Amino acid sequence: MASSTKMTGGTALVRALTENGIDTVFGLPGIQLDGLFNAFYDARNSLRVINARHEQGTAYMAFGYAQSSGRIGTYAVVPGPGLLNTFAALSTAYGCNTSVLALTGQIPSDTIGRGLGMLHEIPDQLGQMERLTKWSRRIDHPSEVPSIMDQAFRELRGGRPRPVGIEMALDQLHKAAPVGPIAATSRPATPELDPDQIAAAAELLGNAADPMIFVGGGAYEASEEIRELAEMLQAPVVSYMNGKGVLDDRHPLSLHHPAGNRLWADADVVISIGCRLQHERMTWGTDDRLKVIHVDIDPTELTRVAKPEIGIVADAAEATRGLIAKIPHYNRKRPSRTEEMEALKADFLARFKAKLGPQMEWVAALRAALPEDGFLVDEFTQVAYACRIGFETYGPRMQVSPGYQGTLGYGYATALGVQVAHPDKPVLSINGDGGFMYTMPELATAVHHGINVVAVVFADGAYGNVMRMQKELYDNRVIASQFTNPDFVKLAESCGALGLRATTPAELRARIEEGFAAARPTLIEVPVGEMPEPWPVIRPGPSRP
Template sequence: MNDPGAQRKAAAGPRTGGEAIVAGLIANGVDTVFGLPGAQMYPLFDALARNTDRIRTVGARHEQACGYMAFGYGRSTGRPGVYSVVPGPGVLNTTAALATGWGCNTPMVCLTGQIPSGFIGKRRGHLHEIPDQLGTLKSLVKWAARIERPADAPALVAEAFRQAQSGRPGPVALEMAWDVMAGAEDVPAAAGAVLDMPPKPDPLAVSHAANLIRAARCPIIMTGSGAQDAGPAIARLAERIGAPVAAFRGGRGVVDEAGPWGLSSYAAFRLYGECDLVIGIGTRLEMPTMRWANMMQVTTRLDGGRSLIRIDIDPDEMARLEADAGIVADSGEGVLALLDALAGHRAVDNRERIAAARAEAAAEIRVVQPEIDYLDVIRDVVPADGLLVEELCQVGFASYFGYPVHRPRTYVSTGFQGTLGYGFPTALGVKVAHPDKPVVAITGDGGFMFGVQELATAAQYGIGLVTVLFNNEAYGNVRRDQETRYGNRLIGADLVNPDFPALAKAFGIDTARVASPAELRPVLARALLTASASGRPVLIEVRLQRGSEASPWPFIHPVKAY
């Protein structure tokens, strides 16, 4: 919809800066704000308190969780996730979430304060002052601005939502000085953002791409985050040209990975040697340029003489990785244009080759134990439309290739940022966005402790998330690398943990402990029913022997990369 706020206008009148911002949120259809109030933000949170019938505010025990919950909301819905924290150290605590949102092309809106306007730039040491907050934010996000007076809020809030959602989506930030947020004046009516129209596919580029497809015998379609809303069209293209569809992280579930055309990343790698054409849709193409090549070596072309077609809404992508045919367009519109150009095309029948690659890959990855057995249980218990949030742990890494994804936006990843500790708080935001769907977070003990305090948030707000915590008493990946690549000189890798079930009970969280995939199956099934029926969060600890997990990396980096 080009004007999502067209029917949600707020009348003009006298308002504080905080009230003007909240009116803008309402005009842009915001239903949830994740936030941690503080002195500079009191006027905004007071406005939220007087609009609880229209916007739910979910608190947190650490600012980083506010950012991650907004990321999870935006990543799993495609709508902007909104959060608010105090300036200075407060907003700095959320920068990992902003960087993750930037890397994952996720629409997010950060609302923060500033020191009193007369002190900005004076370096007098006012509460929460940092040298250049706006400049810092601009270095991290797609767009950032300062609202200088309440009357400017309607236009700048609308612009923030336009920037967050137009073209390549991404995080944006707005700041407002303490005194301005508390001050009042006549403010124009708030209105929803009018989003930019995406560029139309160039007919010449589409025609050239269609000719490349007609000449190809073994094409592969690779999808990224930018393809999440184009699944039906991409499935039609896959069938039309006889091409498998694969993704590494962000584009998973665009086409059902258990269907006739969807493949895991490792199964796609098995076909890549025969591939003569790659069609990248809304993706940076990390698989063929880094994961299946030397990740230390920059490349601007695909190797092996393969042709490349790219469909991407960001024209700069065509310069970052050179394409033989580059279509600058919304993914869905670009694919539909290709389908029109390929009318009457009869592809080589690759279905047997695709099925064989899927079966061979599934057999090979069985050596990644016990991770694959645990993922099999989770996949069996979680319905097709249930959501999984991975984390940087051994089971999380194995899920890249060992957890079939059936629906768009049901697999939430940190993308290339690799933000350790993001998973549990992000999953809380995912569950807030999808209260009627099962949501499971998988996490390791190391990453979980980054945000363990948010167990209190889950209990307080009735967020029915099920978290499966794999406890191997180590940063498992670090420990393995130190063992195998650095002469077993272990440093900072082994962990001493609390009794996780006892800790969860102290927060009022339902909990269980298991030690095998067979034990996990009934416990996870009951936990999902409990969380669904009562809204009560559940923590399941899986006990693992330190160092017992097989390395997933041969299937993530099947070509030695470093």
């Protein structure tokens, strides 16, 4: 057995990170983290620290890094208010099933829980972090680092991906003590497939007259398998926010949510792969004729909304491969549905242009300007809503969304994390003026670190959704939904970024292409007016009784 080595808690923690392949940490230093950041300095040849202008920025960057790559995104912030500043991002990572490792300090270990009013002390910090993570622990002594961090990485890499939190008191980060061997954590085994369930699901799908496939973020690593399954069944593959690009949107069988809503009316068997299928079952309508097969690595998810006909606890790719092997024994002869699906898509595109004309023109410009291998990071803003149905996504993880959390203001900082994870790929961030100002200071971070995101700000001087509702639902009682903007072009230039302006879709396409060619952080202001309400188009109501 290898002998122990004397080292500080901070050094041991950093050793656990680097042994597990973590090469980037987004973080802000502070007195409770001095022992950790001193260790980061010693490891600077193997680990990059990207500082930000606000703690929320570090956590959103870690989220973007992880969500777009499938790797672990890591951030480090001081305890108390520092950690609390990251909770919107942590909840977004939780809602999107994203592997984010949150590292935070603590007050001196002999004062924890005593309510003495120490610097950055908050009640039950660990308990608060536990509510927004899959698993959280305090490391009480350097000697505990190997075992606790091994379990942390097992949680990050096994089962349902979700954030993990680690806290360590400032004195223990400085303390030197014997620490046992620190090694890379092996990936935990996935659940074993139940052959009887796979056979039953294969028979149900093979005999189905109108099968459908729904995919979410849990299917990102099963892209090829889902394509093969879809073609075998001639079944449309439907996604909404997370899950876009699992099947390339240029594929005839890849459908957006509204088209899926129309076909839902006649579906007899639906298989949900790595997807909650929450909105569909709670809003679109169900009946005894509709049979649901639910595949999820988290057993608690299978009956959360409703009990499925068949619930399969499994890795998405493994379960899909199992079905592909069995379905030919039962599958009916299925003619190509390419012509039908292309006609359906064309019909909906015409509807979208008729009802959401302004948004769709901007969406077309964005798609034309972003290279095929580029990433889009959306926001909660009018054009981004239309991107959920009108922006073609070509591969898994290439359109990043905050999912059901709907985290206004998450987008720009998240895009920086996406760019760090993919330094050689174009990254396009689209924002409203309201949301962009949440993490606007990270424009200076982008310049400081050379993170060359091209960001678009659609500026209407209002929280557009709120103001529309105040006008239409509350008799024009407009209050607190309008604001005054800076000159975004001058703002960009003052930070050292490229500042541009576009007033038409054609100009926007040209300005985005100019930003990518400049290979520097770019901010493009697009003045806009009020736009049509998107929700009746994007989120249709029941389509079966």
